[in-house]
Amino acid sequence: MIEPTGLRWILTAVFAAAGAFCLYRCVRQGPLMSRIADVLHAAMCAAMIAMAWPATMSVARVPQLVLFACAAMWFAVVTVRGAAVHCSRWQSGYHAVMMAAMAWMVFAMPSAMASGSGTMDMSGHHGGSTAMTSTAGSTPADVLIVALVLAAVFGLAGIAFLARAIDGVRVARPSVRTAGWGADGLMGLGTTLMLLAML
Numbered sequence: 681m682i683e684p685t686g687l688r689w690i691l692t693a694v695f696a697a698a699g700a701f702c703l704y705r706c707v708r709q710g711p712l713m714s715r716i717a718d719v720l721h722a723a724m725c726a727a728m729i730a731m732a733w734p735a736t737m738s739v740a741r742v743p744q745l746v747l748f749a750c751a752a753m754w755f756a757v758v759t760v761r762g763a764a765v766h767c768s769r770w771q772s773g774y775h776a777v778m779m780a781a782m783a784w785m786v787f788a789m790p791s792a793m794a795s796g797s798g799t800m801d802m803s804g805h806h807g808g809s810t811a812m813t814s815t816a817g818s819t820p821a822d823v824l825i826v827a828l829v830l831a832a833v834f835g836l837a838g839i840a841f842l843a844r845a846i847d848g849v850r851v852a853r854p855s856v857r858t859a860g861w862g863a864d865g866l867m868g869l870g871t872t873l874m875l876l877a878m879l
């Protein structure tokens with residue numbers, strides 16, 4: 681899915697940091713609903729790391745699809761009912777969309793990969809010279825449209841969350857709340873990169 685090894689490691693670090701924070705917050709504080717939300721986000725981060733690496737990107741596709749579809753419905757119910765979690769109702773709605781996007785990515789991955797999109801062939805040709813041929817543009821139209829829309833949504837949301845975290849640190853001491861905004865920002869921007877890599 682992602683050819684440059686450096687980008688794989690960057691995304692791995694981003695999602696590992698966000699996932700570790702979610703587990704830390706889960707252990708440290710919050711009611712049961714908040715802890716469930718953190719566990720689901722940690723699972724999402726682990727799945728994103730797996731997607732970044734060819735050897736693990738297709739591991740347990742059906743269980744992942746079921747898990748994230750159920751997670752999306754869970755966050756949707758939380759949003760409608762206004763249940764007690766560590767974020768506002770609109771943020772719960774955003775997390776429902778993110779989990780639904782995860783389920784869609786797991787489902788759409790075979791189509792995107794079968795088209796050969798988002799990959800670059802750097803094998804040697806003609807006496808050892810390196811040829812670079814991109815097959816971008818062969819992505820199925822439905823995958824392309826959904827991926828672009830979701831990438832725009834998560835990109836803008838990621839920037840907004842990071843800006844909120846930075847503003848929070850400026851006016852007060854760093855807290856779990858501001859760190860949570862930062863984690864949401866990292867997950868949003870990381871998801872954007874993963875979606876763009878499907879194209």
